[in-house]
Amino acid sequence: MNHSPRIRTVLGCTLLVAALGAGVTACGSSGHPLSAKPYDAASQISFSGPVGSKKADPDKALEVTSQGDEGRITDVTATDALGRYVAGELSADGRRWHTTSPLAADAQYTLHVSTEDEDGAPGRKVLTFETGNPSKEKALKVTFGPEGGKYGVGQPITAELNKPVKDPKARAIVERALKVDSKPAADGGSWYWVDSKELHYRPKEYWPAHATITAHSNLAGIKVTDRLWGGKSKPLTITTGDRMEAVTDAGNHYLTVYRNGEEINSIPVTTGKPGFETRNGVKVVLGQEYSVRMTSASIGAADFYDKEVYYATRVTWSGEYVHAAPWSEGSQGNENTSHGCTGMSTSDAAWFYDTFRKGDIVKVINSYGEDMDPFGNGFGDWNLSEKKWTEGSALSGTDKPDPVQQARLSPEV
Known part of the structure; x- marks a missing residue:
């Protein structure tokens, strides 16, 4: 003024x-x-x-x-x-x-x-x-994920929009209004636009152990486009536990487990055989199922199988698990014989099942398989470099938040 x-x-x-x-x-x-x-x-x-x-x-x-x-x-x-x-x-x-x-x-x-x-x-x-309230048809609402609870340090924060936002300037308005905080503080962090309705947030390298992470939206009442106004959204709070990492070396057939950087277990395993090689890269635990029926028809395998699998820890939506495979114990630690999953003894699988939770890190190295997709088949977010990740932000290349938008989002002090 x-x-x-x-x-x-x-x-x-x-x-x-x-x-x-x-x-x-x-x-x-x-x-x-x-x-x-x-x-x-x-x-x-x-x-x-x-x-x-x-x-x-x-x-x-x-x-x-x-x-x-x-x-x-x-x-x-x-x-x-x-x-x-x-x-x-x-x-x-x-x-x-x-x-x-x-x-x-x-x-x-x-x-x-x-x-x-x-x-x-x-x-x-x-x-x-x-001021008046725009019609409900114009309201842009945000649903944060995952659900509140305790997760591993690899769990990204997601923001699902109820309407698509494609214009770069409109995306910048949305992104400035979506806030994520961690106590203790995480190193860096930004949003990535997966598509016009979905954003993911992650720090530079995992969340701190035993952190409290909150996400909320300041979009309420904010004009995004001529046809779109920010609506009210429910905030999210999650916590993290210990930093749990499982590193599967498909070349030497062992899975090594680390808690807060210290090795606590080494497990002989078998991974994907030729033609069904396990994906390389960082995956995040999506959930756990005590028993899962696995069939050759589900992945189009020529060799028939139909098995009830126990202590199954899921890492991709397409069906990659860490699970008990008592039928392959002779190969575990020696060769790769599975159709893409990581198999181990029943006792080791039960221990893994009890030790890991959603959001914990499962990494595969030295496999002849393809790299894990960043999006669409689970949380492969960590496979993007920090540079690539920041390029997915609508604020990439800007040093400061928009001053007009900030004035409207935050009271002066």
């Missing part, structure tokens, strides 16, 4: 004091216009906002103009009920002030308008109004 008219008024008072040599007395004299109580400026200004109980259209800019040829507007401030400021601009001649950022929907606003007449006497007017 342009505060220059107010500054000139104060300087004029200072010069008058110096000229009269009377200190504050001259400026505070009852005969000077600035000593008077501010008059009601209602008749001096015109406001484009609603009258009475009507609500303002948040799509339209607000305007305050000076009426007549005498006097001018010196300052206008506009805030909502939470103390968030609306950006505005005052013309150089003091004749017009207007908003330069959109209003929030379904919000209460207060405008403080300052004026002065031809003699320099100050006027004041306080205006209050409410």
